[in-house]
Amino acid sequence: MFANALWVMSGTALLGLASGVLGVFALLRRRALMGDVLAHAALPGIVLAYMVTSAKAAGPLLVGAAATGVLGVLAMLAITRHSRLKEDSAMSLVLTVFFGLGIMLLGVVQRMPGGNQSGLDKYLFGQAAAIVPSDVRLITLIAALLCLMALLFYKEFKLLAFDPGFGAGLGFPMTALDLLLNLGIVVAVVIGLEAVGVVLMAALLTTPAVTARYWTNRLSVMLPLAGLFGALSGVAGTLASQVGPRMPTGPLIVLAASLFFFVSLLAAPQRGLLARLVRFLRTRARTRRSRLLEALYDLAEEAACPQTLAAASPEALSRRTGVPVGAVRRHLARLSREGLVDRVPAPAGLAGADAWKLTAAGVAEAYPLVREERLHLVCRMHEADLDGVQWDAGGRLVAAPETLRQLEALLVQHGMQPRLHPGDGA
Amino acid sequence: MTASLVIVAVGALVAGSAGLVGSFLVLRRMTMLGDAISHAVLPGIALGFLFTGSRAAPIMVLGAALFGLLTTWLVQALQRAGVQEDAGMGVTFTALFALGVVLISAFAGRVHLDLEHVLYGEIAFAPWDLWLVGDVSLGPRALWTMGAIFVLDLVAVLLFFKELKICAFDPETASAQGINVTAFHYLLMTLVSITTVGAFDAVGAILVVAMLVLPGATAYLLTDRLSVMLALAVGIGVLASVLGYLLARATDTPVAGAMAVAGGAVFAVTFVIRLLRQRRRRA
Structure with missing residues (x-):
């Protein structure tokens, strides 16, 4: 047998x-x-x-x-x-x-x-x-x-x-x-x-x-x-x-x-499906983090005086970025552990119980992201006049120094240059 | 009604229903789906037996139909997960078929289930399998089931002709026009499942798998119009089943096999005539 x-x-x-x-x-x-x-x-x-x-x-x-x-x-x-x-x-x-x-x-x-x-x-x-x-x-x-x-x-x-x-x-x-x-x-x-x-x-x-x-x-x-x-x-x-x-x-x-x-x-x-799921989740987390940092940066910039960085509640951030509130809270907690955001007392009239703002380190972290994002925007607006602009696999801008100067000039022309530089802020 | 007439009529109904839905499979390059479904429904049949202990047709057909739909869904899901369509079909139906054989083997002591009969049911028995309501015989059961399936297929195709057509030829345009392509995909798949399983119960797998491709493929050689193609497919299917029955009578061989071969002959003749005509036109 x-x-x-x-x-x-x-x-x-x-x-x-x-x-x-x-x-x-x-x-x-x-x-x-x-x-x-x-x-x-x-x-x-x-x-x-x-x-x-x-x-x-x-x-x-x-x-x-x-x-x-x-x-x-x-x-x-x-x-x-x-x-x-x-x-x-x-x-x-x-x-x-x-x-x-x-x-x-x-x-x-x-x-x-x-x-x-x-x-x-x-x-x-x-x-x-x-x-x-x-x-x-x-x-x-x-x-x-x-x-x-x-x-x-x-x-x-x-x-x-x-x-x-x-x-x-x-x-x-x-x-x-x-x-x-x-x-x-x-x-x-x-x-x-x-x-x-x-x-x-x-x-x-x-x-x-x-x-x-x-x-x-x-x-x-x-x-x-x-x-x-x-x-x-x-x-x-x-x-x-x-x-x-x-x-x-x-x-x-x-x-x-x-x-x-x-x-x-x-x-x-x-x-494999699991590997793809992990990749998807990682990418999503990275994107959401960037969007939150950018949103907080924009808020701070909108506030007239750079010394008083504007704060926002998670609900407001969720509306602004399209990221669900729960995910916003999780990301804020992580960012605060990294020392990039601070929890501040909610100003009167602000919806929600808590509010968050960027720290100085947060501004430094957000600055290149925002700059990249705005260059991207300008790039799209003037696509026909520019050549040799590309994005690498990580989404970073790749351009010849000449083109980059051109882009910077365009940013200023549109009034879109990031106004909070690393080192500014609280 | 004589037995021969019943057999030819059932064959023609199978060929007509399968020809209708099969034409769409030919256009969508999915004709192997009939073969896949006819194998993949085996666990559904086995489970139907095991849970109810009965060989009543409705339960068996229900189990089979569910597994038919499961097959089309799995093929679709695998395709979305990045498996090439033909490979997804191959993996799905062989796995389900193997599962069915194992289920039947494991419980063979308790249920008598003749695999060969399940898979290769014989259309020649159709005239004697009567539908009895009380004591009254309403005639051969296969005639009723296949008749109902033919009417269902015909009504669905007539009702949704435009949608099925645009989904078959140009799914992107269909989707841009606001047609729910996925819903019509599943409508077609449901029709294919019901047709395959119903015919499978009445006359065995070979005949329906053959008729899902033969009439549609032959008609596709003859016309550029979908409406003409569908009508031709039904006609060719009926022709194949009549010729097949005569062939089976002449050679004393199984009817389903002979109908498939007759359909093959009709296709071959059409194919060669068209080829010769093309040659002459070119010369």
Whole structure:
């Protein structure tokens, strides 16, 4: 029992590895569902091979599946090239018509003398528990060949995935390469059908690749990573299926792969949802802080005498900046810990119980922000007369010294130069 | 009514309903959605069984319809989270399908649920699955469900023709004109879900998935007008189901598969004729 599980595990792991690697190219070619299509398109080939040889030997079935798979790919190419139908329609057409044909042929097989569906119905859901050592040897051989193919044609497949037009311009036979890649997918599908079945083979060709995409922007990293996720899914699914007697291995492998995807979707460092949330919150906090400092600075400036810096209640600041009152209070508390704002007794007639004003350090902190903001405004007003003004990733103004002087002059001309300099104030 | 007529009529209704909504999927490049939904509803069916212990069609169809909508929502949500659309579809439907198989396997002892029957239900049984009210037979149930779905699809498409059209061709303009693009996206997705699931219950998944793309794609080759395309799609769908039935009779093979193949043949003939005409015009 245990030895058998080890065989099954190595078989599914290798399967996951090979389909993960191939799936990357399919994904980047925007054909993530190609595995699904080819898995369905293989059915008539498998049934025909069975009808001709009356045996369930892996060899002929593989040849039959590959034959109809290639036919399907050619049909897809013809449809997209010679009509205005798009890839998705071509894929759906091939999938349904070929699968329908397979179902018809299955009906014929059932009526053949001695013919029954046994073995062939496993095609739909797979039966990993039936993997025997000779199967594993076959899977190993084919998985190794597929990975070797990906390695040998790395550069060509990369071109195919990112810029087929450029590849064709360089003189590479892109159509032939496309066929080769799809042939590889067909082969992976066929060896996978026995273990995980038709739908779930589609998952092994899609999910690990999508998962790997979350962790890297480099193809050379993404390929081994997708292989790793595929292999891990195979191992985890096989282990999970040992828990209960009725647990099907194929679907559990897919669920394991989906779990890896889900975790990556949430927690991947750059593209994950959590990372994006953190980035969003940080940016928002930075923006709100700047807006509050700017608003307080503007208030102080509006107050005629620079020595009595104007104060404002959180409610007034919220109205002025559009930042919710609760957030204004939190930011004011933090700014006061930094020594940038001071709480002052609310002047008579001011709404709200508390009021805040900038400290001298606060003025120093706000001054460059305000200046930047006003330069930005002036810049927008005179966009046509200025050249070479840019903002860097952090929102800082980048301009030649000449242009900067021009901008400063414009600020004064509009009466917008910040009047409170660092060092002024209380 | 003879059995053959019932089968052809049900097939034609499936083809007509799927042709209507499928045409919009062809235009929006989302035809694989039918395939995705037809797999992804499996856990809904399984849960329907597990909670009620009954194989009554309404509960099963309700569970399936909910999961159909969940699928379209998940694909949309993943897309917003930066996953490319086809990949999001692939990940969603395979995960849900796997979940369904695991659920059914885990509780297989308690519920008898023949997976193959659920997925590949046979239209050939449709004439004998009657709708009984008390003791009175109102005729084949599939005829009623598919008839209702066809009417629903037709009414929705006629009512919202302009909105669905502009959303399919130019969502940005639609949104600029104040049309709620998201709402119409979900209207279309709901129609696709209901059509897929209802047909799936009546005649099996293969036929409806095929009919979601075949008539629409064939009609798209023939015309530049959406209204003509929709009418053609319904006609082509009916033609495919009649031819498919004849093919199945002639070869004694499953009807659903034969209808898909017949639809494929209609498409292939249209495709080749158009191609030859183009060549001649160019020559």
